[in-house]
Amino acid sequence: xxxxxLQNIRKVYDTKVAVEGLTLAIEPGTMxxxxxxxxxxxxxxxxxxxxxxxxxxxxxxxxxxxxxxxxLNRVGYLPEERGLYxxxxxxxxxxxxxxxxxxxxxxxxxxxxxxCERMEISEAIAKKTEELSKGMQQKIQFIAAxxxxxxxxxxxxxxxxxxxxxxxxxxxxxxxxxGEGKAILFSTHRMDQVEKLCDAIAxxxxxxxxLSGGMREIKSRYPRNRVQVxxxxxxxxxxxxxxxxxxxxxxxxEIKLHDEAAAQQILAEAVERGTHINRFEVMEPTLEEIFIxxxxxxxxxxxxxGRVDA
Amino acid sequence: MHNVWLIAKRxxxxxxxxxxxxxxxxxxxxLMGALVFGSAYMGSKSKTSSHIAVVTxxxxxxxxxxxxxxxxxxxxxxxxxxxxxxxxxxxxxxxxHAKSSSLAGYLWVTPAAGDRPTFTYTARSAGDIATQEAIxxxxxxxxxxxxxxxxxxxxxxxxxxxxxxxxxxxxxxNSTAAFFAAYTLFFLMYMVIMLYxxxxxxxxxxxxxxxxxxVLLATIKPEELLAGKILGVGAVGLTQIGLWMIAAFAxxxxxxxxxxxxxxxxxxSTAQIGFFVMYFLxxxxxxxxxxxxxxxxxxxxxxxxxxxMFLVLPLAFCMVMLFSIIRAPNSTMARVxxxxxxxxxxxxxxxxxxxxxxxxEIWLSIVLMSATIFAILWxxxxxxxxxxxxxxxxxxxxxILRWLKYS
Numbered sequence: 001x002x003x004x005x006l007q008n009i010r011k012v013y014d015t016k017v018a019v020e021g022l023t024l025a026i027e028p029g030t031m032x033x034x035x036x037x038x039x040x041x042x043x044x045x046x047x048x049x050x051x052x053x054x055x056x057x058x059x060x061x062x063x064x065x066x067x068x069x070x071x072l073n074r075v076g077y078l079p080e081e082r083g084l085y086x087x088x089x090x091x092x093x094x095x096x097x098x099x100x101x102x103x104x105x106x107x108x109x110x111x112x113x114x115x116c117e118r119m120e121i122s123e124a125i126a127k128k129t130e131e132l133s134k135g136m137q138q139k140i141q142f143i144a145a146x147x148x149x150x151x152x153x154x155x156x157x158x159x160x161x162x163x164x165x166x167x168x169x170x171x172x173x174x175x176x177x178x179g180e181g182k183a184i185l186f187s188t189h190r191m192d193q194v195e196k197l198c199d200a201i202a203x204x205x206x207x208x209x210x211l212s213g214g215m216r217e218i219k220s221r222y223p224r225n226r227v228q229v230x231x232x233x234x235x236x237x238x239x240x241x242x243x244x245x246x247x248x249x250x251x252x253x254e255i256k257l258h259d260e261a262a263a264q265q266i267l268a269e270a271v272e273r274g275t276h277i278n279r280f281e282v283m284e285p286t287l288e289e290i291f292i293x294x295x296x297x298x299x300x301x302x303x304x305x306g307r308v309d310a
Numbered sequence: 311m312h313n314v315w316l317i318a319k320r321x322x323x324x325x326x327x328x329x330x331x332x333x334x335x336x337x338x339x340x341l342m343g344a345l346v347f348g349s350a351y352m353g354s355k356s357k358t359s360s361h362i363a364v365v366t367x368x369x370x371x372x373x374x375x376x377x378x379x380x381x382x383x384x385x386x387x388x389x390x391x392x393x394x395x396x397x398x399x400x401x402x403x404x405x406x407h408a409k410s411s412s413l414a415g416y417l418w419v420t421p422a423a424g425d426r427p428t429f430t431y432t433a434r435s436a437g438d439i440a441t442q443e444a445i446x447x448x449x450x451x452x453x454x455x456x457x458x459x460x461x462x463x464x465x466x467x468x469x470x471x472x473x474x475x476x477x478x479x480x481x482x483x484n485s486t487a488a489f490f491a492a493y494t495l496f497f498l499m500y501m502v503i504m505l506y507x508x509x510x511x512x513x514x515x516x517x518x519x520x521x522x523x524x525v526l527l528a529t530i531k532p533e534e535l536l537a538g539k540i541l542g543v544g545a546v547g548l549t550q551i552g553l554w555m556i557a558a559f560a561x562x563x564x565x566x567x568x569x570x571x572x573x574x575x576x577x578x579s580t581a582q583i584g585f586f587v588m589y590f591l592x593x594x595x596x597x598x599x600x601x602x603x604x605x606x607x608x609x610x611x612x613x614x615x616x617x618x619m620f621l622v623l624p625l626a627f628c629m630v631m632l633f634s635i636i637r638a639p640n641s642t643m644a645r646v647x648x649x650x651x652x653x654x655x656x657x658x659x660x661x662x663x664x665x666x667x668x669x670x671e672i673w674l675s676i677v678l679m680s681a682t683i684f685a686i687l688w689x690x691x692x693x694x695x696x697x698x699x700x701x702x703x704x705x706x707x708x709x710i711l712r713w714l715k716y717s
Contacts, residue, residue, distance in 0.1 A: 050528050052695075069531070077528040083521030088324060096320050100313060100529050144525065 001064045003028050003152050003183040004049055009058030011044055011207075018044040019055070020207040026183050026200070028151070031174065033198035034187040037295055041207040042187040043080055046154055049185075050077055063151070073102040076150035080157050080187075082141050086130040090116075093129060094144055101148035108147060115143040119169065135166055142170060146177075153177060155186040159193060171197060191288040203291060205298040211290075222285040225257040227266070230279040237270035313530040317538025318545065321513065325546045339554050360441040361388040361412045363405075365398055366419035368427070371452065378448040385444050394418070406434050414441055426453065498551065499593050499656060500625055506547035506594075507601035507621055510540055511614055514605030514694075533691035536606065540598045540687075547594070585662050592679045593655025597621060599683050603690035624652040631657060639665040649675055651682035 002025040011019040019041040026032045036042050047053045048060055051067055062071040085093055091112055098108030116122050119139045124132055129140070138161060145153065153174070159167045174184055175197065188194060194201060195215075202212035211218060225244075230252050238246040238253055242262025246255045257263060263282050270277060325331055362379075366372045372391035379387040392398060399418070405411045415433035422428055429449065431442060451472070458468050514536070517523045526535055600621060608614045631653065635644045639661045648657040654675040661667050 052524075052527050072529050075528070077525065079521070079524040079528070081521040081524065083517075083524060085324070085522055086520060088320075096316065097525065099316050100526065141525070 001028070002026055002061075003063060004185065005059075005061040005064075006045070006049065007059045007061070009045070009048055009055040009060065011041075011048060011053065011055050017207050019048070019204075022058075022204065022207070022209050024202050024209065024212055026152075026185055028183050029178060029181045030183055030199040031178050031197050032183065032185045033194040033201040034185060034204070035189075035191075035194060035201055035291060036187075036204040037189075040205045042204065043156055044207075045204070046077075046156055046185075046187065049154065050075055073148060074151045076101075076145035076148065076153045078141055078145040078153075078155040078158055082138055084129045084137055084141060084144075087128055089126060089128055090121075090132070090140055091125045094140065094147060097144040098147040101150075103148055111147050112143065115147065118173070119143060135162055138162060139166065139170075142173075151182055153182055153184045155184070157188055158186050159188065159190065167193075191286065191291055195287045201287075203294055205295045208298070210294045210298055215287075218290070219284055219287075222290060224260050224263075224282050224284050226283045226285070227255040227257065227263055228279070228281045228283055229253045229255065229270075229277065231270070232276045232278070234270075234273050234275045236273060237266055237275060240266045240269055242266060313534045314538040314541065317526075317530070317535055318542035321539060321542025322545045325509075325543065326549065331546065331550070335550050335553055339557050359386045359388075360414035360438070360444075361390075362414050362441065362445070363390045363392065363402055363416040364419070365392055365394050365402070365416060366427075367393055367421060368419065369393075371419065371427075371456070374452045374456070375448055378452055379444065385448065387441075387444065388412075402432075406432065414438060417445060499590065499597075502547050502551060502594060503597045503601075503621055503625065506543055507597045508614070508618075509546075509601075510543045510598045511601040511605030511608070512611065513539055513543055514602060515608060515610065515614060518609060527695075531691070532694045533687055536599075536602045536687055536691050536694065540595065540602055544594055544598050585659055588676075589655045589659040592676070592683075595683050596651060596655065596679055596686075597624075599686040599690065603686055603693065606690040606694035625656075628653050628656040632660065635660060636664070645671065649678060651675075651679045654679055 004024075004026040006022055006024050009019055009022050010017075022041070022045055034042050034045065044053070048055050049062070050072060051060075051069060060067040062068075063074060065071065088096075091109070094112035094115075095105060095108040098112065099105060103111070113122075113125070116125055119142070121136055121139050124136055124140070129137060132140070142155075142158065145155070155174075158170060158174075162170065171193070174186075178184055198215055200212070200214050201218065203210045211221075232251060235248055235253070238248060238255065240262070242257055242259060242265060244256045244258045246253055255266070257266075260282075267277070267280050364372055364375055366375075369391075376389040376391050379385050379389050402413070402416045405413050406415065413434065415431055415438065418430040418432070420428045420430065431445060433442065454472070455468055458471070459465075463471075517526070523535070604614060604617045604620060608617060631644075631647050634641075635648070635657060638644060644657075644661060647653055648661050649671065658667070658672065658675045662672070
């Protein structure tokens, strides 16, 4: 039973097509990465998921039912542009937002305090939001999205502007929530985070879905045709017929193969010729490479340079 | 409804807790009181007190005029009477231009054969209207008195004749009070709309700039947000006015105030108070929802200022209409105008205090006002959603219908 199901949704603003025929599903207990360059329709898609805007065509299903506002109490949302009441005290603010999501005041207060402790911002509880640092405000907003224990957590760029310590804290929290069986969707430009965290991804560009699926499955679609070799001695194995392209940075070679199978032959040949191999690694394509390759293709190579922002 | 209540509660508490609210609640009535009582006090003390000279050969006229100007109720002038001679005018002119002299002007009486004499007044400053008017009215009463005496009437008879006429309205008892109430309502409403209507708009804009709305809209509908804002900011306004009213009531029941302002008690009936409160609330909600619509349309204070007139114009229109309704409260125009939702709060209430308004007109005005409030809220919540979430696209009718179905 998918938590979120988008079926062929389309959204047009005036003359700009924001989302075109997007179909995707998110299962419970998965961490889903929504990827795409700037202006590709990530936020538009998210807004349609939570009923802030309505698709021109196509259907949105939440929790295996057609979209209804009552489902929203089971959704936690962290918008890309953070916003809190500046003059309000942190605790009051959290309690207020918790109540809006259907909690009673006592529960909201209790959970706010517990979460503040968990996110290591207990000292900020009595302060006004405007007195806090940007990172702290972001943590508060993060808490606000989770207070009502939503089954679907949607976060638009959750780690932007956070230092590594806090980013890790947030990531660990999200991983723990996934362990509890929640579905988590987040959008980001940071491929390393996606690679580390996500079980499934969808890559969109110019409003269209370029690829989607499980992380392993997507990666397996791309050939493991790159090899990194650290060696000393004879470098003639780099001219093996299976090598499409080779760069030798004095002892560290990056090789691109015509075919995955050639890797073992090359290793055998190198050893045979007496080259001393320190390390021989067949590398799988990074998500970043997949991202850039796909987005470039979607824009057409000519204009890709300036537009792609990975 | 629960969400509307939450939004309203937050808005109310956050606003009432600020220092600004406390200061405004205490300071504004203090300043208003100082202004009202101060000007009343100044008004009661201010009599024309110029120093003038009267040049006349008629000594009776001279002394009567002196008596009238120096001792009467509204005048406290200093009058020198002299008889015309060759150098009087020159001497007076010198005095008039001398800095050390306090002479404000001189009145030259030129006798005319058998008829009224002619009067020439030369003033130090041409703008001294108060003195000139005082002299005119004094002359008028002195001349009339002289004329009547010449016809053989006794002093007491003349007094009785010139005594001002007063009409006793205590039996029906409410025309002054009705007027007073209508005017009070008008200015209260005006003040409240200026102070709090704009606050509603501002609070909506504030949420747009701080981007809080996106979190809010992920759980609640725009119309709930706007309705909560109107009620919350409105409740702050009503709290403040309530406090002021209590203060004003406490003041006006004190002997000091009734001595100065001179209004009695029990002139307004309970029914009128009921209508006053009802129309006040309706007017308040109506104009707040207009302000909410303005807030929904704009993105900054500056833009909002430019749209201010949408609040002020209907009020100005009511002000203009007030005067023709006083004359004919049951004319077709008065009835039509008082049914316009934007005018009903002021004008229908005003008519109710002036005349017998049929019940159906009152009900119709209530229905129209409620419908207008909901219509404005509905439209502005659409504008709000489109304004913040779309990239400048104006909604067309089918889209609006789709939204209606969806949310």
